Amino acid sequence: MSLPANQAQQSYDVLVVGSGASGGWAAKRLSEAGLKVALLEAGRAQTARNFSEHKPRFELKYRNMAREVYKKSQPLQSKLYAFSEYTADWYCDDIEEPYTTAPDKPYNWLGRTRVVGGRTNVWARISLRYSDWELKAPLRDGYGEPWPLEYKDIAPYYNLVERYIGVNGMAEGLETLPDGIYQPPFPLTCLETHFRNRVKEKFGRTTTLQPTAALTQNLNGRGACHYCGPCERGCVSRSYFNPAFTTVTDAVHSGNCTLITNAMVHQVLMDPDKNRARGVSYVDRNTKETKEIFGRVVILCAQNQESARIMLNSATPQHPGGLANSSGVLGHYFTTHIGNAGASGEFPQFGMKPSLGGSIRPAGVYIVPFRNIKGQPASKDFLRTYGYEGYTSVDFNWDAPGYGEAYKKALQTPQVTFDITGWGEILPRFDNFVEIDSTVKDAYGIPVIKFHVSDGENEDAMAKDAMESAGEMLEAAGAKNINRHPKPPIPYRPNHEAGVVRMGSDPKKSILNQFQQAHEIQNFFVMDSSSFPTNPSPNPALSIMAICVRSCDYLMEQMKRGEI
């Protein structure tokens, strides 16, 4: 059943905080196994009424052309690529829910959705597996804390998750990018095919379709993609993966999960005598009342820094530095991805008539990581690696000269560009961290997060390499007017934050074990990307889900044995 925040029952087997990629899976996995689960979501319910992927611009009041309107209440969220007039109310109000930054270290915290399904309402759907090459990088290059698990540990759960969410992709047989269980792939365009072949010939690098969590075949009552384009505004046929109409729905449908919306969880409640989590405290967004709810197990899936915020706000005399933080690493080793350095070029030879009326493939291509990868040239300037996302654009010639009917005609000359942008690992550093800013509270009275985040030499060098290599590949493919774009000075980050509640084998250096269970509190788990000790270059959502399901299975086994 689903209840608003003011009508929830009081005690459950498991409390899951957050209904995004991992929270939805935790709720589904545990409730379908018979456990009584309360799923607490800070945002409101998601409904099909909110979906607008087929709505033309001219039906909007401002036709999605008046960002200034949203800058008043959402000056940060409106910077996100997926933010629009269509879905502005899926995101938090930046004034009501602020955060702070160190004076000389600006940081854009974007994608703070407040709706069931979290960021997976608006994600890019890229579903890549981590390889041992990246998971074991700390063991190989000596930097950072090793992952306490290997590819073989996650692989069965990748299979399970991919079968359920539906991923289409091209099997490439690469050790450094393990193939998934794919539905038939979206087709590549001629330009992409040309680029793939030239780059393979010249550099031995692989360009493939982005493995994408969008269906090309019907699956479990969800329809195959109908190529309308803007998945980030919803999907009437439920073709892309969104917990709101998949995992969360399944969980609620099991009869064992209560979804509690508008519940801003701010604290884990502890039993000091037993050193056990006994529940959570939350603020009802509608009434602003503080409430408590209890469970045998507490799982945070609130998002990287939101989970850390809850733990830091849960300090007790037994846990003075924040929950389960005797290692002192809670909030530290914050990492994201570089995501802006690359290049674009024109390919007039692949011109096709531009049109607003054609089918749109909701995916781009992916250039598999090659730098610092086995069998490929290494860089002397930086550790770790990056891959590229690539997107083709066939646009109208808006810059054509003239006016009147001649301009209208000239508009039809196609402008074909191909852009590739590197997405790579930022090294986890102790001095990149979040803490509680006790001087600032949000509209719900909850102390906010303060960021201390800046780029280091490694990511600067990686971004430079990503830009130069992009230009090099475009040149090899015959692009004209190549425009190399560097990383911007202010960290505009893709939403791939990780690391602030990291896993590890050594309790002195980490907070969680390999099953995302706190070393210090047996019935407390953190199953989102905050648990990742490094941030491998592939987009993390698929791994977030797979590792979460693995941990849920461990949790159930422990509960059966009476260990928890």
Place this chain on the structure above:
Amino acid sequence: MPENSDTPRIETTSETFFSSESISRRELSKRLVKLTAALSLAGSHPAWGGLTASGVSDAADANWKPLFLATNYEAVESLAEAIIPGSTNASVARFMDLLLSVDNPVGQNKFLEALSAIQAESNQRFNAPFQTLSAAQRDSLLTAVSTAPEGSALLSSFLKLRGWIADCYYSSEMGMMELGWTHNMFFRSMHSCTLPEANL
């Protein structure tokens, strides 16, 4: 979705959880209408409710007054029509007025400066504002400003105005249809590359 949707209906006191309110797959297929190579739902989808009503209601509002443009409205309307023919029918000036009314002062001033530059040129050449010029005079003026030297303030002003007008025109229903938009949002497949090297 199958006939018996796998998504439960869940009643709550304050909100509706994601339920089966969207149309079913079977219903979709019933509505499919063959349109060239693609399949179309055309105007049958609930999302299209009110599609044609939006423009009509604006046009029918006799009491409408500019929010921002005030004395410049006529000039903008005539410039829009001259630069992008069809703009009057697409109510471009009216929509620009709405956008400008919610823009920040920097954006508003940029617009007014660009408009002033064109009007100054009109006054200089014909001793009259743009909206009072004959068709031939308008053509002469726009030819001059659109071919002004690269980097000149005049060309820059023209391009800014054209950009605003084009954005507003081509985001209207009329403009979007000129660029190939149809009501169809359902396609059976993507076009595949047929080049020999595409045989992967």
